[in-house]
Amino acid sequence: MDDLTLVDDAALQVELALDHCAARLREQSSAEVFQLSARMCEILGVESISDSANPILPRVFARALLESIAKLGLHDEAKLLVFKAYGPALLHIAPDLYRHANSLLEDLGVLPGFKDRYGTPSQPARAPQRPEPAMPDERVLKSLLERLLNGERAQVGGGMVGNVAL
Numbered sequence: 355m356d357d358l359t360l361v362d363d364a365a366l367q368v369e370l371a372l373d374h375c376a377a378r379l380r381e382q383s384s385a386e387v388f389q390l391s392a393r394m395c396e397i398l399g400v401e402s403i404s405d406s407a408n409p410i411l412p413r414v415f416a417r418a419l420l421e422s423i424a425k426l427g428l429h430d431e432a433k434l435l436v437f438k439a440y441g442p443a444l445l446h447i448a449p450d451l452y453r454h455a456n457s458l459l460e461d462l463g464v465l466p467g468f469k470d471r472y473g474t475p476s477q478p479a480r481a482p483q484r485p486e487p488a489m490p491d492e493r494v495l496k497s498l499l500e501r502l503l504n505g506e507r508a509q510v511g512g513g514m515v516g517n518v519a520l
Contacts, residue, residue, distance in 0.1 A: 364430030371434055372416050375441050379412030379448050386452035387411065389468060393459045410455075415448045455502045 380387065390410055395403055405411060423436050460466050 364434065368420065368430050368434050368437065371437055371441075372413070372420055375416040375419075375437070375444065376411075376413035378441075378445060379416060382445060383412060383449045383452050386449060386456060389456050389465075390452055390459070392468060393456065393464045396465050397459075410452070412448060415444060415451075419444055451503070458502060 387410065391403060391408060394408070394410065395401065408414075419440055420433070420437055423433050423440075426433075426436070428436065460468070
């Protein structure tokens, strides 16, 4: 019975470390995440994306790191140590990735000139009576996200997401 308590405690410590890392990332990158989320909404043709459906939130990066560490087959205490060791690097990588993704999407014409309006009630101006964009193919979105994560710039003729050429 004591072993179960220790395992539960270790798993709890891992989740707390994940929450702490995600909170630090969110605090450090709130403006970039806000801008990138607005651009993702523009691409998808929606007003907003719920946190549970938003693939770019800091918790996603922290969770991905933790899941990668879990694939090493380490016990929870070792996972926690490795995760904490990589946490500072994630705090440097994620904000740069958000800035790069925003720059890439701005270069592609997705809300060009959109600046940080985080915390203000105003919404970015939208073109009046714009036709409803077709929901982009899941493969195209996956390709876009992979390219953003790999730091690639747009290539001509790569497809369309909403009204944005890839």
